[in-house]
Amino acid sequence: MHPSVGSYRKEACLLAAIGNIVLVMNAIETTGVVDAQHQLRLDKPLPIAGQSRVRVIVLVPEEADISEAAWTKTAATSPAFDFLKDAAEDIYTAADGKPFHDQG
Numbered sequence: 555m556h557p558s559v560g561s562y563r564k565e566a567c568l569l570a571a572i573g574n575i576v577l578v579m580n581a582i583e584t585t586g587v588v589d590a591q592h593q594l595r596l597d598k599p600l601p602i603a604g605q606s607r608v609r610v611i612v613l614v615p616e617e618a619d620i621s622e623a624a625w626t627k628t629a630a631t632s633p634a635f636d637f638l639k640d641a642a643e644d645i646y647t648a649a650d651g652k653p654f655h656d657q658g
Contacts, residue, residue, distance in 0.1 A: 579609070588612075 586596040637643060
């Protein structure tokens with residue numbers, strides 16, 4: 555659940571350990587732009603009382619779509635699919651299916 559804070563969403567409460575000190579950090583999602591001077595400008599002021607040091611993670615959209623070749627190579631080499639290399643996962647043979655001939 556994301557309780558709204560104005561036009562912001564409070565995303566999470568994080569615990570960060572720095573040495574023997576544990577900090578509680580609240581995550582706030584908002585939007586903004588990076589200007590010509592490469593400075594981040596938020597669309598609206600943050601709902602934070604007073605001056606405070608913060609950590610920032612910037613998510614930047616891709617300039618262009620990822621090519622099918624790049625996507626396929628990434629998926630094929632991803633360790634997420636390593637389980638498919640197990641012989642126990644190879645349960646089908648060429649005789650199990652019917653040929654598909656694209657008519658279009």
